[in-house]
Amino acid sequence: xxxxxxxxxxxxxxxxxxxxxxxxxxxxxxxxxxxxxxxxxxxxxxxxxxxxxxxxxxxxxxxxxxxxxxxxxxxxxxxxxxxxxxxxxxxxxxxxxxxxxxxxxxxxxxxxxxxxx
Amino acid sequence: xxxxxxxxxxxxxxxxxxxxxxxxxxxxxxxxxxxxxxxxxxxxxxxxxxxxxxxxxxxxxxxxxxxxxxxxxxxxxxxxxxxxxxxxxxxxxxxxxxxxxxxxxxxxxx
Numbered sequence: 001x002x003x004x005x006x007x008x009x010x011x012x013x014x015x016x017x018x019x020x021x022x023x024x025x026x027x028x029x030x031x032x033x034x035x036x037x038x039x040x041x042x043x044x045x046x047x048x049x050x051x052x053x054x055x056x057x058x059x060x061x062x063x064x065x066x067x068x069x070x071x072x073x074x075x076x077x078x079x080x081x082x083x084x085x086x087x088x089x090x091x092x093x094x095x096x097x098x099x100x101x102x103x104x105x106x107x108x109x110x111x112x113x114x115x116x117x
Numbered sequence: 118x119x120x121x122x123x124x125x126x127x128x129x130x131x132x133x134x135x136x137x138x139x140x141x142x143x144x145x146x147x148x149x150x151x152x153x154x155x156x157x158x159x160x161x162x163x164x165x166x167x168x169x170x171x172x173x174x175x176x177x178x179x180x181x182x183x184x185x186x187x188x189x190x191x192x193x194x195x196x197x198x199x200x201x202x203x204x205x206x207x208x209x210x211x212x213x214x215x216x217x218x219x220x221x222x223x224x225x226x227x
Contacts, residue, residue, distance in 0.1 A: 035216075044120070044221040045155070045163065045206050050214065059214040095162060102210060103153040103168035110162060 002026040002106040004096045009111030012086050020111055022079040022096030027106075030054075030074040033099035036081045038092040039110075046092075049081070050099060086115045121146065121207055121219035128225040134195040137222045139207030140188060145217055147188040151210035154183055154192045156203050157221075163206065167192065194224070202226045 008020040020036075035050040049060045049070040058070050069082040079096055093110040122140040129135035139146065139154075146152060150170045155163035165174050167183040170190065182193045190209070194201055207219040 037218075045157075045208075045218040047208070047216040047218055050216075057214075061215070101168055101172075102151045103165055103174075104155070104163075104208070105165050105168075105174065107162035107164070 002098065004098070004106060004108030006094060006096050006108045006111035009094065009113045011114050011116065012083075014087055014115055014117055016086055016115075018083045018086060018113060020081040020083065020094055020096075020113070022108055024077045024079065024096070024098075027098065029072075029077040034070075034072060034079045035097040035099045035104060036068075036070060036079075037095045037097050037104065037107075039095070040089075040092040043092075048094075051079070083113070086113075088115045091115050119217070121209060121217055123205075123207060123219040123222045125220070126223045126225065128227055129194075129197045130227045131197055131199070133197050134193060135197065135224065137192045137194075137205055137207075137224070139190040139192070139209075139219045141190070141209055141211075141217070142188055145209040145211035146185065146190050148212075149210045150185065152183065152185055152190040153208045154181070155206045155208065157206065158203050166205075197226050199226055 003025045005023045036048040051058045051070045067084045071080045095110045096108040097104040098106040152170050154167040157163040166181045170185045171183040180195045205222045211217045
Protein backbone atom coordinates (compact mmCIF):
# COMPACT_ATOMS: atom_id res chain seq x y z
CA UNK A 1 0.00 0.00 0.00
CA UNK A 2 1.31 3.42 -0.95
CA UNK A 3 1.87 5.69 2.02
CA UNK A 4 2.92 9.32 1.99
CA UNK A 5 3.33 11.00 5.36
CA UNK A 6 4.10 14.71 5.45
CA UNK A 7 5.61 16.48 8.43
CA UNK A 8 7.29 19.74 9.32
CA UNK A 9 4.29 22.03 9.17
CA UNK A 10 3.30 24.39 11.93
CA UNK A 11 3.41 28.06 12.79
CA UNK A 12 6.05 30.21 11.13
CA UNK A 13 6.81 33.90 11.42
CA UNK A 14 6.62 36.05 8.30
CA UNK A 15 10.04 36.09 6.69
CA UNK A 16 10.99 32.81 8.32
CA UNK A 17 11.75 29.39 6.90
CA UNK A 18 10.27 25.90 7.10
CA UNK A 19 11.36 22.54 5.79
CA UNK A 20 8.60 20.11 4.96
CA UNK A 21 9.31 16.39 4.68
CA UNK A 22 7.40 13.50 3.17
CA UNK A 23 8.16 9.88 4.08
CA UNK A 24 7.21 7.53 1.27
CA UNK A 25 6.62 3.78 1.33
CA UNK A 26 4.81 1.04 -0.58
CA UNK A 27 6.24 1.87 -4.00
CA UNK A 28 9.57 2.35 -5.75
CA UNK A 29 10.28 5.90 -4.64
CA UNK A 30 13.53 6.19 -6.58
CA UNK A 31 11.66 5.58 -9.87
CA UNK A 32 8.80 8.01 -9.28
CA UNK A 33 8.37 11.67 -10.09
CA UNK A 34 7.23 13.49 -6.97
CA UNK A 35 5.22 16.69 -6.59
CA UNK A 36 4.18 19.21 -3.95
CA UNK A 37 0.67 20.69 -4.15
CA UNK A 38 -0.81 23.15 -1.68
CA UNK A 39 -4.29 24.31 -0.75
CA UNK A 40 -4.94 27.55 1.12
CA UNK A 41 -7.87 27.49 3.56
CA UNK A 42 -11.14 27.47 1.64
CA UNK A 43 -9.31 27.71 -1.68
CA UNK A 44 -8.39 25.45 -4.57
CA UNK A 45 -5.39 23.28 -5.31
CA UNK A 46 -2.13 24.84 -6.47
CA UNK A 47 0.66 22.87 -8.14
CA UNK A 48 3.99 24.01 -6.70
CA UNK A 49 6.89 21.90 -7.87
CA UNK A 50 8.03 18.50 -9.03
CA UNK A 51 11.27 16.54 -9.12
CA UNK A 52 12.59 13.83 -11.38
CA UNK A 53 13.22 10.37 -9.88
CA UNK A 54 17.00 10.84 -9.72
CA UNK A 55 16.69 14.42 -8.50
CA UNK A 56 18.49 15.84 -11.52
CA UNK A 57 15.58 17.93 -12.74
CA UNK A 58 13.15 20.19 -10.89
CA UNK A 59 10.32 22.45 -12.01
CA UNK A 60 8.44 25.15 -10.13
CA UNK A 61 5.28 27.22 -10.43
CA UNK A 62 6.07 30.46 -12.20
CA UNK A 63 5.05 32.59 -9.23
CA UNK A 64 7.34 30.91 -6.69
CA UNK A 65 9.87 33.73 -6.77
CA UNK A 66 12.76 31.44 -5.98
CA UNK A 67 11.63 30.98 -2.39
CA UNK A 68 10.94 27.23 -2.49
CA UNK A 69 13.29 24.34 -3.21
CA UNK A 70 12.18 20.77 -3.81
CA UNK A 71 14.65 17.96 -3.16
CA UNK A 72 14.72 14.25 -2.37
CA UNK A 73 16.72 11.56 -0.58
CA UNK A 74 16.20 8.33 -2.48
CA UNK A 75 18.27 6.33 -0.01
CA UNK A 76 15.72 7.06 2.70
CA UNK A 77 12.58 7.52 0.58
CA UNK A 78 12.15 11.15 1.59
CA UNK A 79 10.86 14.19 -0.28
CA UNK A 80 11.49 17.74 0.95
CA UNK A 81 10.23 21.25 0.38
CA UNK A 82 12.39 24.05 1.72
CA UNK A 83 10.32 27.21 2.13
CA UNK A 84 12.11 30.51 2.67
CA UNK A 85 10.93 34.07 3.28
CA UNK A 86 7.41 32.84 3.94
CA UNK A 87 4.45 35.23 3.92
CA UNK A 88 0.87 34.87 5.20
CA UNK A 89 -0.09 33.94 1.62
CA UNK A 90 1.88 30.71 2.07
CA UNK A 91 -0.59 29.57 4.72
CA UNK A 92 -1.98 26.31 3.37
CA UNK A 93 -2.09 22.56 3.61
CA UNK A 94 0.89 21.13 1.73
CA UNK A 95 0.46 17.75 0.04
CA UNK A 96 3.14 15.32 -1.08
CA UNK A 97 1.97 13.56 -4.26
CA UNK A 98 3.20 10.83 -6.59
CA UNK A 99 3.17 11.61 -10.30
CA UNK A 100 2.54 8.65 -12.58
CA UNK A 101 1.08 8.59 -16.12
CA UNK A 102 0.84 12.36 -16.19
CA UNK A 103 -1.47 12.52 -13.19
CA UNK A 104 -1.28 12.80 -9.43
CA UNK A 105 -2.09 9.33 -8.24
CA UNK A 106 -1.40 9.15 -4.53
CA UNK A 107 -1.67 11.94 -2.00
CA UNK A 108 -0.49 12.25 1.55
CA UNK A 109 -2.79 13.54 4.27
CA UNK A 110 -1.12 16.94 4.11
CA UNK A 111 0.71 19.12 6.60
CA UNK A 112 -0.65 22.51 7.65
CA UNK A 113 1.59 25.55 7.45
CA UNK A 114 0.42 28.74 9.12
CA UNK A 115 2.38 31.95 8.63
CA UNK A 116 1.48 34.58 11.17
CA UNK A 117 3.07 36.95 13.62
CA UNK B 118 0.24 30.35 -15.94
CA UNK B 119 -3.37 31.12 -14.93
CA UNK B 120 -5.66 28.64 -13.24
CA UNK B 121 -8.07 26.74 -15.42
CA UNK B 122 -11.66 28.00 -15.28
CA UNK B 123 -14.33 25.84 -13.66
CA UNK B 124 -17.86 26.76 -12.54
CA UNK B 125 -17.87 27.48 -8.82
CA UNK B 126 -20.82 25.18 -8.25
CA UNK B 127 -23.11 22.71 -9.96
CA UNK B 128 -26.04 20.71 -8.70
CA UNK B 129 -28.05 17.73 -9.80
CA UNK B 130 -30.70 15.37 -8.54
CA UNK B 131 -30.16 11.80 -7.46
CA UNK B 132 -29.82 9.53 -10.47
CA UNK B 133 -29.32 12.36 -12.94
CA UNK B 134 -26.15 13.28 -14.84
CA UNK B 135 -24.10 16.45 -14.54
CA UNK B 136 -21.13 17.85 -16.42
CA UNK B 137 -18.38 20.05 -15.04
CA UNK B 138 -16.41 22.10 -17.53
CA UNK B 139 -12.76 23.08 -17.33
CA UNK B 140 -11.61 25.80 -19.70
CA UNK B 141 -7.98 26.51 -20.39
CA UNK B 142 -6.01 27.86 -23.29
CA UNK B 143 -4.12 26.67 -26.34
CA UNK B 144 -0.99 26.35 -24.19
CA UNK B 145 -2.47 23.85 -21.74
CA UNK B 146 -5.80 22.01 -22.22
CA UNK B 147 -5.86 22.77 -25.95
CA UNK B 148 -2.41 21.37 -26.62
CA UNK B 149 -2.19 18.20 -24.55
CA UNK B 150 -4.27 15.12 -23.81
CA UNK B 151 -3.02 15.35 -20.24
CA UNK B 152 -6.07 16.50 -18.32
CA UNK B 153 -6.88 14.82 -15.04
CA UNK B 154 -9.75 15.17 -12.57
CA UNK B 155 -9.81 14.90 -8.78
CA UNK B 156 -12.52 14.49 -6.17
CA UNK B 157 -12.05 16.01 -2.73
CA UNK B 158 -14.21 15.69 0.35
CA UNK B 159 -14.00 18.42 2.96
CA UNK B 160 -10.92 17.98 5.11
CA UNK B 161 -9.58 15.10 3.03
CA UNK B 162 -6.87 14.71 0.43
CA UNK B 163 -7.91 14.74 -3.24
CA UNK B 164 -8.45 11.48 -5.10
CA UNK B 165 -7.63 10.86 -8.75
CA UNK B 166 -10.75 10.12 -10.83
CA UNK B 167 -9.66 10.49 -14.45
CA UNK B 168 -6.27 10.83 -16.15
CA UNK B 169 -5.17 11.54 -19.71
CA UNK B 170 -8.60 13.06 -20.45
CA UNK B 171 -10.67 9.87 -20.30
CA UNK B 172 -8.84 7.02 -18.55
CA UNK B 173 -9.81 5.50 -15.22
CA UNK B 174 -7.35 4.56 -12.48
CA UNK B 175 -8.05 1.19 -10.88
CA UNK B 176 -11.08 1.19 -8.63
CA UNK B 177 -12.76 4.33 -9.95
CA UNK B 178 -16.39 3.97 -10.99
CA UNK B 179 -17.26 4.20 -14.68
CA UNK B 180 -19.99 6.64 -13.66
CA UNK B 181 -17.22 9.21 -13.94
CA UNK B 182 -16.12 9.99 -17.48
CA UNK B 183 -13.95 12.61 -19.12
CA UNK B 184 -13.71 14.28 -22.49
CA UNK B 185 -12.06 17.20 -24.20
CA UNK B 186 -12.86 19.54 -27.07
CA UNK B 187 -10.52 22.33 -28.01
CA UNK B 188 -9.51 24.28 -24.93
CA UNK B 189 -12.26 22.82 -22.74
CA UNK B 190 -12.26 19.54 -20.86
CA UNK B 191 -15.31 18.07 -19.16
CA UNK B 192 -16.11 15.64 -16.38
CA UNK B 193 -19.48 13.91 -16.53
CA UNK B 194 -20.93 12.10 -13.55
CA UNK B 195 -23.84 9.85 -14.39
CA UNK B 196 -26.37 8.34 -12.01
CA UNK B 197 -25.67 10.86 -9.26
CA UNK B 198 -25.30 9.37 -5.79
CA UNK B 199 -25.25 11.13 -2.40
CA UNK B 200 -21.57 10.26 -2.00
CA UNK B 201 -20.73 12.23 -5.14
CA UNK B 202 -21.28 15.47 -3.21
CA UNK B 203 -17.75 16.87 -3.06
CA UNK B 204 -15.38 19.34 -4.68
CA UNK B 205 -13.97 18.51 -8.10
CA UNK B 206 -10.78 19.83 -9.65
CA UNK B 207 -9.36 19.56 -13.12
CA UNK B 208 -5.66 19.75 -13.89
CA UNK B 209 -3.71 20.06 -17.11
CA UNK B 210 -0.12 19.83 -18.25
CA UNK B 211 0.95 23.30 -19.34
CA UNK B 212 4.35 22.97 -21.06
CA UNK B 213 7.89 22.29 -19.82
CA UNK B 214 6.76 20.08 -16.96
CA UNK B 215 4.52 22.70 -15.38
CA UNK B 216 0.98 21.83 -14.28
CA UNK B 217 -2.06 23.97 -13.56
CA UNK B 218 -5.24 23.21 -11.61
CA UNK B 219 -8.72 24.57 -12.05
CA UNK B 220 -10.34 26.64 -9.35
CA UNK B 221 -12.60 23.79 -8.28
CA UNK B 222 -16.31 23.06 -8.52
CA UNK B 223 -18.60 22.24 -5.60
CA UNK B 224 -21.14 19.58 -6.51
CA UNK B 225 -24.41 19.48 -4.60
CA UNK B 226 -26.63 16.43 -4.93
CA UNK B 227 -30.27 17.37 -4.45
